[in-house]
Amino acid sequence: MEDMGYRRGRVSRFAKMEFPTYDGKGNPVERLQRCEEFFEEQQTLTEAWVRQATFSLQVRASGWYHNLQRMKTFLNWFEFSEECKIRFGPPMSMNPLGELTRLRQTGTVEDYCEGFEFLLGRTMGVTLEQSIWHFCAVLTNDIRYEVEFARPTTLYYAMNLARQIEFKLAEEG
Template identity: 35%
Template sequence: MGDASDLKTTVEALTKVMTSLQATVEANAKAIASLTSASTSSSGAKPGSGEHHQDRSPKHWRPDFPWYDGKTDPLVFINRCESFFLQQRIMPEEKVWMASYNLEDGAQMWYMQVQSDEGTPSTLQWTRFKELLNLRYGPPLRSAPLFELASCRRTGMVEEYQDRFQALLPRAGHLDEAQWVQLFMGGLLPPLSLAVQVQNPQSLAAAMSLARQFELMEQYTAAPSKAPVRGMLMMPGPHPALHQQPAPKAGAPTATVEGWPVKRLNQAEQDE
């Protein structure tokens, strides 16, 4: 009887342990589900939508830091650096160090001179670094970048003019969309500028597209050169009259006496 009682007690104890374990598993599952939903809502993205928060870069992705050798306009290099700094949340005191580390060739030699004049990356501010880089490798602009943009004129194809206008635009300072359009249309020169202006474009992209379209229309509507119709013979023109030699003047009548020519005198000569 004692053995049966002990077995019953053991079974009851095991049942209680199994019930406790099951309750623990259910509680853990609820906690995991709660944490997952909280993480999803705090990230600002819908589940499965593939969207990311605007202030955060995608996970497991790190863009390559740009390199610069001093052979092109530094404005592109500076823009890519600032995008990298924003995405990776780089501290201000680290910006010059990272940018200078990625200089090469002539640009690296230039920065060595900058270090001796301005100090180390820890003391050189990013704003000052950009200013020095633009002064050394930027385009040869005068002291009025806006005047350079307003003086830009189309001298050939529209595409070539667009490239020059677009290169000057970032350095001209803050301008609104309407000012961009007016400056671009003014540089097209008549009659192309008038054709674009009639369409009243509301954006710079629209004005550029219209300019290319009108240029293409001008190429197709140009007057073709006149050529003779194939299969028809050209009628020959009148031949010029031959130059006739003047007839020799008739001389005085002569006679022959014994083989010698003898001139006959007229009445006037006889009277003399």
């Protein structure tokens, strides 16, 4: 097992992992999350996160970072992440919590889940319990009642229940 880069069921620090590249297209939040997972798995010092993440920037993302670096000589990971989201993400409001509270299920549960997760990822300070109950509160009534009655203990359990109930209702006609 040692030969494969594993130690006691855990990938060793030196196991080969692909670092996510980014060219400025696509969702920057996903890329930033993958970077964080990489850094945590490789036990990278937090102070080195920005420097390592910028090595893999390509095309317009690389140009953006060089300009940003001229304007701000030192950025911590939080600042870098926020600048990246502002530049390459969809337009952000000054009140992401407000956006989250205005979100409603108007289409499928899956569409609502995607929008909810995206906005939740941009919102700071929302507890697990708050995220579960806010998610439930704006589901369509026929789905909401059943999900709330089940008293889900995680957001993803609530999402799964909502999808199951939507499926069941569609089968019933």
